[in-house]
Amino acid sequence: MSSTSISPVKVIIFAKRKEGTxxxxxxxxxxxxxxxLFLALPVVKKRCIKYEQFHEGIDDRATVENALSYPQxxxxxxxxxxFDSSEGTAxxxxxxxxxxxxxxxxxxxLASPDVSQYMLVVGNPEVRYSAEGTQ
Structure with a gap:
């Protein structure tokens, strides 16, 4: 018997542009x-439930990283x-x-795949606080 996941999976992609771009x-x-191109793929239309990009300013991010004593x-x-589930992600x-x-x-x-990094978050968030109100 196979199990089916109903928890969404969030893939977080930290992107670095290719050299010379x-x-x-x-x-x-x-x-x-x-x-x-990505959003036009039939499998993405079927399984992706949200797609967000953040094009933050390098100077803004550096300011916050410095304030928190984080490396650049x-x-x-x-x-x-x-994605809708782990099965959908796969x-x-x-x-x-x-x-x-x-x-x-x-x-x-994009820079070569060994430069960009990926992280997975599986499950529904437990919101403890939101300036917009709890969900």
Whole structure:
């Protein structure tokens, strides 16, 4: 008997632009053509429930990192991609069309895969406080 996960999975991608690409070129391509290609994939339409990109200013992030005595991260952007379940996440990442997009489109604007980092968060958040009110 197989079990089915009903908890969403959030993939957090810390992105670094490829060498020779300006911050503006990186952001323009990532928020435009790349996002459109990713979101057009049938498996993504079926399994992705939220896609967010953060194109924060390098100076703003550096100011906060300095205030917190954090090392400079150097990320050019962060994406939060939420899938409906662990099975849905696996379905997307194993889909041939997704693999093709990752291997052909990502090198156009992202540094090599060993530079960008990924993190997974599985489950529903337990909100203890929100300025907008608890959920």
């Amino acid at each position: 300006t911050k503006e070129q990186f952001s323009e391509y990532w928020r435009g053509p790349h996002a459109e 991260s150097g990320w050019d952007g962060v994406a939060f991609v939420t 379905e997307v990442f194993n889909d041939p069309a997704f693999k093709e997009l990752a291997s052909t489109d990502s090198p156009k604007f």
